[in-house]
Amino acid sequence: MHDLAPLCALGGSDPQVDTVADVTLTENPGLALASVAARLGQEDACRAHLSDLLDGQVPEPGKTVLRDPEASFWMGPDQWMVGAPIATHEDLARHLKSRFGATAAITDQTDAWVCFDMRGDGIEDVIRLCANIDIDRMQTGDAQRTVIHYMGVYVLRRDPSNWLRILGPRSSAKSLHHALVTAMHAAL
Numbered sequence: 001m002h003d004l005a006p007l008c009a010l011g012g013s014d015p016q017v018d019t020v021a022d023v024t025l026t027e028n029p030g031l032a033l034a035s036v037a038a039r040l041g042q043e044d045a046c047r048a049h050l051s052d053l054l055d056g057q058v059p060e061p062g063k064t065v066l067r068d069p070e071a072s073f074w075m076g077p078d079q080w081m082v083g084a085p086i087a088t089h090e091d092l093a094r095h096l097k098s099r100f101g102a103t104a105a106i107t108d109q110t111d112a113w114v115c116f117d118m119r120g121d122g123i124e125d126v127i128r129l130c131a132n133i134d135i136d137r138m139q140t141g142d143a144q145r146t147v148i149h150y151m152g153v154y155v156l157r158r159d160p161s162n163w164l165r166i167l168g169p170r171s172s173a174k175s176l177h178h179a180l181v182t183a184m185h186a187a188l
Contacts, residue, residue, distance in 0.1 A: 009114035009173035021188035023120035033109035038078035114173035125187040149179035
């Protein structure tokens with residue numbers, strides 16, 4: 001048997017943490033992700049399953065449902081991303097497939113995305129430099145798809161309000177990290 005060790009998206013065995021002034025950027029490898037896409041003709045049934053999972057809520061366009069342990073955000077018409085701690089939900093996609101049955105196409109997304117948590121006073125100044133979103137109007141529970149340094153990303157406003165979660169393609173993790181840290185140095 002091979003002695004394999006998991007690596008974080010930036011290549012280290014431990015998550016990378018960068019701090020500039022009062023803002024901290026932390027690589028978060030502890031998130032299990034799965035996409036949920038309603039099958040044609042099953043949209044209402046899929047929504048009902050998602051609502052049951054999220055205690056009666058379904059994320060609408062530009063929104064996220066921040067719930068523990070599962071959370072979700074809207075990705076497109078009848079499409080959502082569901083996330084949960086990987087320590088307790090390593091098999092999130094399998095769990096969702098059994099819950100949703102034939103009403104949705106469920107795809108494991110855990111290793112397809114890199115997750116960065118940006119926290120602290122001044123995160124708005126950083127995001128203004130690298131993303132074309134109105135960060136000042138974003139409230140807790142808002143989700144925006146945007147581009148940072150030519151990479152499609154999702155920016156989620158978490159709770160407390162000085163916490164952003166940024167999800168980008170894992171294959172571009174180092175480029176996204178570089179863009180965020182460069183913006184931190186420039187803004188703060």
